[in-house]
Amino acid sequence: MKEDHNLSRRTFLLAAGGTLASIGLPGVFIRLSSAEQRSLATQTRPDGRPRLPPGQIAVRNLQAMGGTPGTATAADLRLRIYGEVEKPAVLTYQDLLSLEQVDITCDVHCVTGWTLLDSQWSGVRLRTVLDKVRPRPNGAFVIFEAPAGYTTNVPVTALQSGSAILAHSFFGKQLPKEFGAPVRVVIPDLYFYKSAKWLEAIKVTPHDEPGYWEARGYSNSADPWKEERYSKSS
Ligand SMILES: Nc1nc2c(c(=O)[nH]1)N[C@H]1C(S)=C(S)[C@@H](COP(=O)(O)O)O[C@H]1N2
Ligand SMILES: [Mo]
Numbered sequence: 001m002k003e004d005h006n007l008s009r010r011t012f013l014l015a016a017g018g019t020l021a022s023i024g025l026p027g028v029f030i031r032l033s034s035a036e037q038r039s040l041a042t043q044t045r046p047d048g049r050p051r052l053p054p055g056q057i058a059v060r061n062l063q064a065m066g067g068t069p070g071t072a073t074a075a076d077l078r079l080r081i082y083g084e085v086e087k088p089a090v091l092t093y094q095d096l097l098s099l100e101q102v103d104i105t106c107d108v109h110c111v112t113g114w115t116l117l118d119s120q121w122s123g124v125r126l127r128t129v130l131d132k133v134r135p136r137p138n139g140a141f142v143i144f145e146a147p148a149g150y151t152t153n154v155p156v157t158a159l160q161s162g163s164a165i166l167a168h169s170f171f172g173k174q175l176p177k178e179f180g181a182p183v184r185v186v187i188p189d190l191y192f193y194k195s196a197k198w199l200e201a202i203k204v205t206p207h208d209e210p211g212y213w214e215a216r217g218y219s220n221s222a223d224p225w226k227e228e229r230y231s232k233s234s
Contacts, residue, residue: 021067021150021212029059029114040117051107053224056115062170064178065110068148070198074174074182079166081129083204084139089132093182096166099124099132104163106188108195109224111213121186122169126159129166129202139204143211144185144196152194152211153220154187156204163188166199191222191229 032040040058043051052058072078074093082088089095103122109115130142135156143153158164164187168175175181180197187194193213214220219228 021148029063030061032058032060032117049225052115053109054227055113056109056224057113058117059114060117062108062116062119062179064176066178067146067150067197069177070147070200072182072198072200074168077182079183079199080201081133081204082201083143084136084206085204086134086136087132091129093168096124096129096168096183099128102162102165104165104186104188106163106186108186108188108192111191111193111218111222111229120171121165121167122172123165123167123183123186125162126164126166126185126187127162130156130159130204133204135204138206141205141208143203143205143209144194144199145201145203146196146198147200150196150212151209152185152196153209153214154190154194155208158187158190158194161187161189189224191219191224193218194222 037058040052041050045051077091077093079091079096080089081091101122102125103120105118105120107115107117108119139156141153141155142159143151145151165185166183167180167186168183170176170179175184180199183199184197185195185199208220210220214231217230219231221228
């Protein structure tokens, strides 16, 4: 099959990310053939939306986008869940494995324009984890906390989707470090900066708190089908 390598070595860097966090470092992406792209353009999702969100280019391989990894391993992970919850918890990797496990296949969409099709992740649904700690009625938002001050925020309602998970595996193997091991967030239907790698803590809050990229001009709501890339106020 003929491959089109136009995107190879294309720089997706749109913001000064440095080493603290990155929104799309230069990477080598393999683009779909034009026949595959035409076929993709005709596909719709079960919810009726087009498979490929507007302004996105489908790619084949996930590039590690950088960011500052944590030092935690699966053996010493202590995932803290706190804030407006009835039962705060500190979960080990084993605790996560003892919860109901799910395998999902999804497309993920980076705000800088690439979409990885059919990525496979395994882990625990975020709604399963939240059921365990029982958010209080006023706990309407979740802040994910990662090393070096990387944070990202979503409304609790965004985590009701069965495809919003804490992932420990990628394509059937333990998640590689550069992709967020031991545990990362995967919320496929929002731009991927909402999917914190090397997750350290989950805070439930009454008020929304813009995360790392959200405070630097990226959209708070991050809906790829509405092309909510940059916030209107900045
Ligand atoms: N902790 C942390 N998580 C992060 C980031 C980061 O810099 N630090 N970058 C985000 C962005 S913008 C994207 S596109 C994805 C990239 O995930 P990948 O490196 O597995 O491709 O991670 C997201 N999660
Ligand atoms: Mo990104």
